[in-house]
Amino acid sequence: MPEEVIDFQNELIETQRALREVTLMIEQSQGELSKITQRNTAITSHLQQSQKQGGSVDEIKMAYDSALEAQQRLFVMRGQLEKLQNDKTHLEKYKTTLEKILSSGEGNINDTDSPTGAKSQMAGIEMIVNAQESERQRLSRQMHDGPAQALSNFILQTEIAMRLLDVDATQAKEELNSLKASAMSTFQKVRNFIFELRPMMLDDLGLAPTVKKYTEAFREQTGLEVNLTITGTERRFEPYIEVMVFRAFQELLGNVARHSQASTVKAHLDLGNDNIRISVDDNGKGFDPEILKESSNLGLKLIRERAEMLGGSF
Numbered sequence: 150m151p152e153e154v155i156d157f158q159n160e161l162i163e164t165q166r167a168l169r170e171v172t173l174m175i176e177q178s179q180g181e182l183s184k185i186t187q188r189n190t191a192i193t194s195h196l197q198q199s200q201k202q203g204g205s206v207d208e209i210k211m212a213y214d215s216a217l218e219a220q221q222r223l224f225v226m227r228g229q230l231e232k233l234q235n236d237k238t239h240l241e242k243y244k245t246t247l248e249k250i251l252s253s254g255e256g257n258i259n260d261t262d263s264p265t266g267a268k269s270q271m272a273g274i275e276m277i278v279n280a281q282e283s284e285r286q287r288l289s290r291q292m293h294d295g296p297a298q299a300l301s302n303f304i305l306q307t308e309i310a311m312r313l314l315d316v317d318a319t320q321a322k323e324e325l326n327s328l329k330a331s332a333m334s335t336f337q338k339v340r341n342f343i344f345e346l347r348p349m350m351l352d353d354l355g356l357a358p359t360v361k362k363y364t365e366a367f368r369e370q371t372g373l374e375v376n377l378t379i380t381g382t383e384r385r386f387e388p389y390i391e392v393m394v395f396r397a398f399q400e401l402l403g404n405v406a407r408h409s410q411a412s413t414v415k416a417h418l419d420l421g422n423d424n425i426r427i428s429v430d431d432n433g434k435g436f437d438p439e440i441l442k443e444s445s446n447l448g449l450k451l452i453r454e455r456a457e458m459l460g461g462s463f
Contacts (some may be wrong), residue, residue, distance in 0.1 A: 155453070161247040168244060171233055171295055178230045178233060182223075195215075299338075300335070303328060309324055310328065350362060351391055351395055355383070364416065372414040373406065376403075380418075382419070397431075401452070402429060409433025411431035411432050
């Protein structure tokens, strides 16, 4: 039996095992989520009773602290369950693809007429899935630690302010001002998340304006001095080209922020007549390019894969 067939069979067995584990974890998480939901309902009911009975501000605050803790546990469990369900979906798709390759026969697996071959295609699929899942996990953590928790705090601050209106109007006003500032900050974070997920101006205005806007946002968020230069003729490209080039630019700047320990960055977008070129230069600690051959950095590998898919190079 050819080595490639054995590799695919082993990969299929491992995928099936992982799929069974994820399915079991989903069942367990659903049971735990049901218990937490019931507890949250009971705590909310207790809180409403405390309000109706006209409890003191301290009593109301204690009740809201309990409700806030229950809501946060609920947010966490729902996030974990959503991630497990996403994992299951990806594993099922990966399993189906493996089964199709194996059922197509040995000849197709060893087919050298295609540009990459079946094994290379599978590696590309796996890399893209892993990169997408990694990005989802990052955004999920940021959403939980930022807007989700802030929204829970808004509920608490609003109720405290409402109770204080009848007791101490000045303190109630301070609470409302604090709430307004928190809401504005959270609103900006949500806008940043939306922009990272899919900047709408990429569809409306194109690549160059989106890169300019993203650079400004990146500069504000990281405090890094970023100098962007755009040369060539600003124009529209095919939507898939604009998306892939923008994601590459986004990943390169992200690597600077995460790894380079830089203070200044020079970015260049060249919209030439025959090609598009991106370069990102920083004054950070640098790295050995040879290490990339054995590195597990999915972002850089994905940039290379996308560039080659478009007929370019990295």
